[in-house]
Amino acid sequence: MGVPPVAPPPPQPSVGRTPASYPPPVIPPAQSAGTPPDPFMPPPVTPASYGPPPAGTDPFQVPSNTSPMQTAGTNKWLIWGLVGGSGCLLLILIGICVFIAVSIFAVVDSVPTGSSTEATATTGGGSLASGSSGTVLFSDDFENPQASELGASEDSSSRYAYEAGRYVIEVKEPELLVWALVNGSYRDVIIETSYSTGRGGPVGAAGIIFNYQDEDNFYLFSVSNDGYYALELLENNQWITLIDWTQHEAINPENNRIRVELNGDEITLFVNERQIEQTRDPTFTSGDVGLAVTSFDESGITVSYEEITIRSR
Numbered sequence: 001m002g003v004p005p006v007a008p009p010p011p012q013p014s015v016g017r018t019p020a021s022y023p024p025p026v027i028p029p030a031q032s033a034g035t036p037p038d039p040f041m042p043p044p045v046t047p048a049s050y051g052p053p054p055a056g057t058d059p060f061q062v063p064s065n066t067s068p069m070q071t072a073g074t075n076k077w078l079i080w081g082l083v084g085g086s087g088c089l090l091l092i093l094i095g096i097c098v099f100i101a102v103s104i105f106a107v108v109d110s111v112p113t114g115s116s117t118e119a120t121a122t123t124g125g126g127s128l129a130s131g132s133s134g135t136v137l138f139s140d141d142f143e144n145p146q147a148s149e150l151g152a153s154e155d156s157s158s159r160y161a162y163e164a165g166r167y168v169i170e171v172k173e174p175e176l177l178v179w180a181l182v183n184g185s186y187r188d189v190i191i192e193t194s195y196s197t198g199r200g201g202p203v204g205a206a207g208i209i210f211n212y213q214d215e216d217n218f219y220l221f222s223v224s225n226d227g228y229y230a231l232e233l234l235e236n237n238q239w240i241t242l243i244d245w246t247q248h249e250a251i252n253p254e255n256n257r258i259r260v261e262l263n264g265d266e267i268t269l270f271v272n273e274r275q276i277e278q279t280r281d282p283t284f285t286s287g288d289v290g291l292a293v294t295s296f297d298e299s300g301i302t303v304s305y306e307e308i309t310i311r312s313r
Helices: 068-110
Strands: 136-140 158-163 166-171 177-187 189-197 204-214 217-224 228-235 238-247 255-263 266-271 274-280 286-295 301-312
Touching: 136 177, 166 177, 166 286, 177 189, 177 204, 177 301, 189 204, 189 286, 204 255, 204 301, 217 255, 217 266, 217 286, 228 266, 228 274, 238 274, 286 301
Parallel strands: none
Antiparallel strands: 136 301, 158 166, 166 301, 177 286, 189 255, 189 301, 204 217, 204 286, 217 228, 228 238, 255 266, 266 274
16 A cells, blocks of 8 residues: 655754663563472481390291280381381482472573563663564464465555565655555554665665554654664654654664564564664554555665564563
8 A cells, every 4th residue: 555755754864863862771680589498307207115035036037926025026127117118208208309409490590580571761772672472463474475464466656566485565656655554453562574675775664554543544663774763653644753763773774673562652662672762652552553665765665574473462
C-alpha cells in the first residue's frame, strides 16, 4: 500500500542532531539461589547394654536354650544389624543430599545473574538487550510465499515480491512511504525484523509500522541507511515527530535487526540488540503491524526483509 509523499526526508547531519540525554540504565541486582540445606542427620542409635555370653558358647551359634544370658547374645546381633542398617541409610541420605546440592549449584552457575528482558532507559550509547522471551504470536520467514500474509504486487510507485526467501519492498518514487501489513491487531507485544539494503543505493529507510488503525493513523519506527533513526506518529493524516532523526553508532548501512517493544503507552526502540531510546505516547496502544520502506530525495530504495516475528511480552 502506498500513500502520497507524507514522510519528510531526514535532515542532513548537523551539529544540532545529537541524541537527547537519558538517565543511566538501571541495573537489576544480582540474584542468588542461596545455599542448600544441611544433609539430614538421623539421631545416633545407642546399643542396649548386654552381658557376655556364657563360657564355652560359640558366639556364632544361636543357643538352643532360652536362658537370659543367651537371649542377650541374640539381642547383640539384632542391635548390630540395626546399627549397620542405620549407617547404610545415613550414607544413602548423605549421598542424595550431595547429589541435590551439586545439581542446584550446576543450574545456578549456568544462569547469568542480573539478566533481564525489561526495557531500560539509556544514553545515546545504547545498552545490550535481548528480546527472546515471550510467546510467539506471529512469525513469517518468507520461505513459502503461498503461506505468507503480506502478498506480492507491483505498480508504478512500488513493488512487493518474494525473492530467495526474503520479502522485498521497492519504492519507485521519491519522498514516498509504502508498507505491507500483517493480519490481526496486537497490544503489548515485541515486534522485530532483520533486513538488508543494497550497497551504494539511494538513501532511504526501512521501518516497522505498529498500532496501525488505518492509513491515516499509525506509528512508524524508521532506520535509514545513512545511520539515523526516528519515531513518528501519523494522526488524522498529520505527521507528529515523537523522536526526531538521530544518528546512532549501532546502525549498519546495509544490514540491521530492529525491534519495537510495546507496553501500554511505553515504546522502546532497539537496533542490533541495543536499546537506543524509550518514550511514551498514549494516542494508540493497539493495532496492526507491518513492514515499511521510505524513500527520500531519490527513488529506487529497495529493502529485503529476512523475517518478521511478533511475540507477547
